[in-house]
Amino acid sequence: MNDLRHHFRTPLMRSPFHPRVEAANVLNAWAPWAGVTTALNFGDVAMEHSSIRNSASLYDISPMIKYAIEGPGAAAYLDRLTLRRASALPVGAVQYTSWCNDAGHVLDDGTLFRLGEDRFRLCCQERHLPWLQDSAIGFDVSIRDETEAIAGLSLQGPTSFSVLSAAGGADLASLKPFRLAEMHLGPAGPVMVSRTGFTGDLGYEIWTTPDRALDLWDHLMAAGTPHRLRPVGTEALNIARIEAGFIIANMDFICAEQVLRPDRARQPDEIGLGWMVDLDKGAFNGRNAIRAAREGGMLHWALVGLDIEGNVPAEGAELYLDGKKAVGQVTAAVWSPTTKRNLALAQIRRPWHRDAGDRLRAEIYALRELQYHKLMLRARIARRPFFNPPRRRATPPGMF
Amino acid sequence: MPTPSFDAIIIGGGVNGLACAGRLAQAGQKVLVLDAADTPGGGALTAEFAPGYRVDGLAHLVTHLDARMLAALKPEGHGLEWAVGSMATTALSSDGGHLTLNGAYGENVQGLDEDEAQRWAALRGRLLRHTEILRPLREITPPLPGKGGGKGNLLALGRAGLNLRRLGREDMQEFLRMILINVHDVVQEDLTDDRLRGLLAFDATLGTFLGPRSPNSLFLLWHRLSGDAGRIRWPRGGMGALASALAEAVRAAGAELRCAARVDRVLSDGDRATGVRLESGEEIAARCVISTANPRTTFLDLLGARQVETGLVRRLNNIRMRGTAAKLHLALKGAPDFRGADLRHRLVIAPSSDTVENAFNHIKYGEFSPAPVMEITCPTAHDSGFAPDGHHVLSIVAQYAPYSLRGGWEAGRDALQAAILKQLEAHAPGIGELVTAVELLTPADIAARHGLVGGSWHQGDLAVEQMLFMRPAVGIARYATPMPGLWLAGAGSHPGGGISGTAGWNAANEILGAA
Numbered sequence: 055m056n057d058l059r060h061h062f063r064t065p066l067m068r069s070p071f072h073p074r075v076e077a078a079n080v081l082n083a084w085a086p087w088a089g090v091t092t093a094l095n096f097g098d099v100a101m102e103h104s105s106i107r108n109s110a111s112l113y114d115i116s117p118m119i120k121y122a123i124e125g126p127g128a129a130a131y132l133d134r135l136t137l138r139r140a141s142a143l144p145v146g147a148v149q150y151t152s153w154c155n156d157a158g159h160v161l162d163d164g165t166l167f168r169l170g171e172d173r174f175r176l177c178c179q180e181r182h183l184p185w186l187q188d189s190a191i192g193f194d195v196s197i198r199d200e201t202e203a204i205a206g207l208s209l210q211g212p213t214s215f216s217v218l219s220a221a222g223g224a225d226l227a228s229l230k231p232f233r234l235a236e237m238h239l240g241p242a243g244p245v246m247v248s249r250t251g252f253t254g255d256l257g258y259e260i261w262t263t264p265d266r267a268l269d270l271w272d273h274l275m276a277a278g279t280p281h282r283l284r285p286v287g288t289e290a291l292n293i294a295r296i297e298a299g300f301i302i303a304n305m306d307f308i309c310a311e312q313v314l315r316p317d318r319a320r321q322p323d324e325i326g327l328g329w330m331v332d333l334d335k336g337a338f339n340g341r342n343a344i345r346a347a348r349e350g351g352m353l354h355w356a357l358v359g360l361d362i363e364g365n366v367p368a369e370g371a372e373l374y375l376d377g378k379k380a381v382g383q384v385t386a387a388v389w390s391p392t393t394k395r396n397l398a399l400a401q402i403r404r405p406w407h408r409d410a411g412d413r414l415r416a417e418i419y420a421l422r423e424l425q426y427h428k429l430m431l432r433a434r435i436a437r438r439p440f441f442n443p444p445r446r447r448a449t450p451p452g453m454f
Numbered sequence: 455m456p457t458p459s460f461d462a463i464i465i466g467g468g469v470n471g472l473a474c475a476g477r478l479a480q481a482g483q484k485v486l487v488l489d490a491a492d493t494p495g496g497g498a499l500t501a502e503f504a505p506g507y508r509v510d511g512l513a514h515l516v517t518h519l520d521a522r523m524l525a526a527l528k529p530e531g532h533g534l535e536w537a538v539g540s541m542a543t544t545a546l547s548s549d550g551g552h553l554t555l556n557g558a559y560g561e562n563v564q565g566l567d568e569d570e571a572q573r574w575a576a577l578r579g580r581l582l583r584h585t586e587i588l589r590p591l592r593e594i595t596p597p598l599p600g601k602g603g604g605k606g607n608l609l610a611l612g613r614a615g616l617n618l619r620r621l622g623r624e625d626m627q628e629f630l631r632m633i634l635i636n637v638h639d640v641v642q643e644d645l646t647d648d649r650l651r652g653l654l655a656f657d658a659t660l661g662t663f664l665g666p667r668s669p670n671s672l673f674l675l676w677h678r679l680s681g682d683a684g685r686i687r688w689p690r691g692g693m694g695a696l697a698s699a700l701a702e703a704v705r706a707a708g709a710e711l712r713c714a715a716r717v718d719r720v721l722s723d724g725d726r727a728t729g730v731r732l733e734s735g736e737e738i739a740a741r742c743v744i745s746t747a748n749p750r751t752t753f754l755d756l757l758g759a760r761q762v763e764t765g766l767v768r769r770l771n772n773i774r775m776r777g778t779a780a781k782l783h784l785a786l787k788g789a790p791d792f793r794g795a796d797l798r799h800r801l802v803i804a805p806s807s808d809t810v811e812n813a814f815n816h817i818k819y820g821e822f823s824p825a826p827v828m829e830i831t832c833p834t835a836h837d838s839g840f841a842p843d844g845h846h847v848l849s850i851v852a853q854y855a856p857y858s859l860r861g862g863w864e865a866g867r868d869a870l871q872a873a874i875l876k877q878l879e880a881h882a883p884g885i886g887e888l889v890t891a892v893e894l895l896t897p898a899d900i901a902a903r904h905g906l907v908g909g910s911w912h913q914g915d916l917a918v919e920q921m922l923f924m925r926p927a928v929g930i931a932r933y934a935t936p937m938p939g940l941w942l943a944g945a946g947s948h949p950g951g952g953i954s955g956t957a958g959w960n961a962a963n964e965i966l967g968a969a
């Protein structure tokens with residue numbers, strides 16, 4: 055099966071955790087993610103989501119694209135590549151970031167780990183090696199795709215600190231959000247732990263090598279069972295990330311490199327990432343265009359959170375002003391079990407991201423026994439994150 | 455940075471740098487021209503290559519000199535004289551049956567039978583009419599598709615359109631058919647004489663990475679004719695004399711020129727270009743910096759890739775710059791005899807279109823042509839001061855030779871020299887005996903000596919897809935760049951290279967907002 059000519063027999067790769075994921079995937083609910091087969095759920099989405107918010111959850115993040123960015127020029131390189139000042143990131147810290155093309159259109163967002171003075175890891179949704187390498191011309195830096203060399207598990211939920219402590223994680227109590235540490239987890243061996251995640255809750259991401267992946271899974275599951283740890287799939291995670299107000303490339307915005315229709319590309323200001331843009335740090339990709347768009351009033355869109363009346367999720371809904379004028383689309387929506395609100399993320403034309411008042415309606419087609427019911431539901435712009443518990447930041451975390 | 459004492463610093467004192475400087479200085483700007491070489495002129499230089507023998511070191515004929523520049527700077531008042539105001543071309547034949555084109559690109563031709571002379575007159579007329587459509591475009595900032603540009607530009611576009619309309623229906627159809635066609639097909643269709651076919655094939659592909667059968671090679675013949683309508687001139691004292699007369703005219707206009715001053719950095723405060731740093735470490739501030747150096751070099755080396763956004767870095771790296779021409783300088787102890795050809799003519803060895811194509815084939819595989827085609831001038835036939843009495847020098851542009859030779863130039867240069875000399879011997883028997891000194895410049899030597907990246911004649915191949923708003927690359931085709939205060943003005947920009955000054959003049963117009 056290692057014969058590359060047989061790729062058509064296995065169009066999707068398997069995660070290093072696949073044997074365990076497969077065993078737990080009782081409904082055979084699979085979906086591809088970055089060329090890897092991944093679990094949509096493990097039989098009970100509601101319970102899985104509940105474990106994210108009420109106990110602890112384990113989610114396989116191995117398919118995430120990962121780049122090793124190393125060399126004396128790495129920090130300067132990342133300053134010019136990304137929107138934020140990467141050089142200001144301390145060793146052992148993590149930064150949520152994003153990067154643009156010359157037109158200031160967002161190519162992707164991701165997390166940047168500073169593993170050493172000259173060593174970074176960039177994690178993201180899409181593949182960008184040619185762009186990253188072309189951006190490296192003139193810098194003393196090397197860039198390598200290390201996606202398959204690293205396996206990762208996301209351990210999220212109020213009892214995640216307890217689980218990881220039980221698994222042997224030392225010095226964990228002092229680990230602040232967006233920091234990372236090396237530790238030894240019993241039979242799972244040495245791992246890197248970062249206090250990061252995609253749920254907006256207390257949680258950690260644990261990084262190891264593929265050969266030790268199963269040991270890590272087994273060890274965490276054993277340590278976590280008393281704390282109600284359970285594996286979760288992408289569907290439960292998606293509910294949590296909407297509650298946390300997080301966006302996903304090619305779901306809530308289209309990566310500029312994949313855009314077919316020129317008006318679909320978005321500047322950071324148009325997808326709620328304007329806060330990242332550091333115009334004072336010197337040259338970086340997109341700087342001229344971002345500044346010109348700001349100064350010239352050429353920003354057309356905004357990304358907002360919505361609170362919609364009722365309990366019918368507004369997936370894919372069109373947004374109307376005064377019931378008539380189309381001003382945007384919902385990009386993600388869910389009835390949130392945690393907040394008991396009907397939530398959505400949406401792209402909306404400016405200036406209605408500010409001035410819509412009570413005038414927005416979401417046009418929802420609800421399928422009811424083979425017939426669509428058209429609903430025009432009141433939608434109000436709401437602050438993100440929709441759910442932001444203090445335990446997410448508490449250091450040391452609570453022993454739930 | 456101190457307060458700038460110059461309005462503009464121009465990197466490079468080649469003809470484009472001088473043209474730009476002259477235009478800006480005449481408009482009242484305070485201008486400093488910096489050139490790495492010891493004398494201004496860039497590719498227009500005359501230098502000693504062996505004791506007592508001088509020759510045009512790179513370019514050796516004038517075909518594209520900008521008329522606006524000549525009218526405004528009047529280099530004639532500073533010593534420019536034309537030793538030859540209209541040079542004839544002789545297409546050499548190894549059996550002595552030469553063909554001579556007189557006047558502007560063969561107004562009349564000796565050596566053709568009557569039918570062929572008529573066919574040539576028809577083709578020449580058509581070529582020149584079609585060239586008139588393109589000529590107005592030379593003198594403007596390339597318009598962006600869908601946008602007009604300044605008033606002067608609209609006028610020029612209008613002129614081009616008018617010339618197109620004037621053609622009449624059939625001629626217009628023919629023009630459109632010609633745009634992407636190759637020169638080989640045209641000469642096969644319209645002519646029968648191989649010498650004439652070979653000459654046109656040679657002229658269309660001179661200085662390009664194209665063979666006569668390459669698509670749109672005819673377009674480049676138009677480009678060549680769009681300079682001076684096919685007229686070839688040579689200045690008394692050689693190309694170096696042209697350069698010094700222009701430099702004097704530019705000084706007289708008020709610009710300052712400094713030679714032996716290599717710029718190694720374009721300085722910026724992150725938001726705009728603020729000046730330059732010389733190799734010596736000296737920093738000079740200016741309100742704007744204008745580079746006539748290669749566009750890729752300008753951004754990636756002088757400004758620094760870090761200051762350039764990735765999309766532009768990509769486009770810069772994708773500009774094709776592939777030199778194909780070598781230069782050979784010969785010192786001769788007597789007059790060579792090209793079977794009776796007049797040494798005052800431009801002599802071309804390109805016996806047929808197929809010969810040119812065959813010569814081209816090799817370069818695709820990193821080899822030089824074993825039977826190169828070439829263009830020869832003999833300064834000593836016009837002027838004294840190039841060689842001791844009774845002695846001669848030849849300046850030869852030979853194609854095709856690659857920038858990187860498979861196996862390396864160290865090992866290959868003697869063989870290239872032998873190949874060129876063998877070709878010469880076939881046309882001028884006994885010439886080998888006369889040779890007392892030789893200088894060979896491979897495209898790699900030319901790149902190292904003159905900063906022509908890849909040895910490319912035009913600082914970026916001239917080809918339809920690297921013209922107008924795509925020259926040197928999308929986003930930097932209108933002389934302005936994404937770095938405010940940094941401008942391009944060299945051969946890499948529209949309308950391309952040659953001893954012309956047009957790009958420099960256009961850039962100055964754009965800078966002055968006069969376009």
Ligand SMILES: Cc1cc2nc3c(=O)[nH]c(=O)nc-3n(C[C@H](O)[C@H](O)[C@H](O)COP(=O)(O)OP(=O)(O)OC[C@H]3O[C@@H](n4cnc5c(N)ncnc54)[C@H](O)[C@@H]3O)c2cc1C
Nearest residue numbers: 466468469470489490496497513514515717945951952953
């Ligand atoms: C083999 C060969 C034969 C040719 N023959 C002819 C011909 O017969 N007729 C013709 O019209 N054209 C000819 N050309 C083309 C012609 O030489 C060039 O297109 C022309 O010289 C371009 O003019 P320019 O002013 O843009 O640049 P250049 O003439 O190259 O001048 C650029 C100047 O910038 C200077 N410079 C570069 N970088 C720096 C720096 N960092 N700091 C300071 N100074 C710098 C250089 O020293 C140079 O003087 C020939 C080219 C080749 C390769």
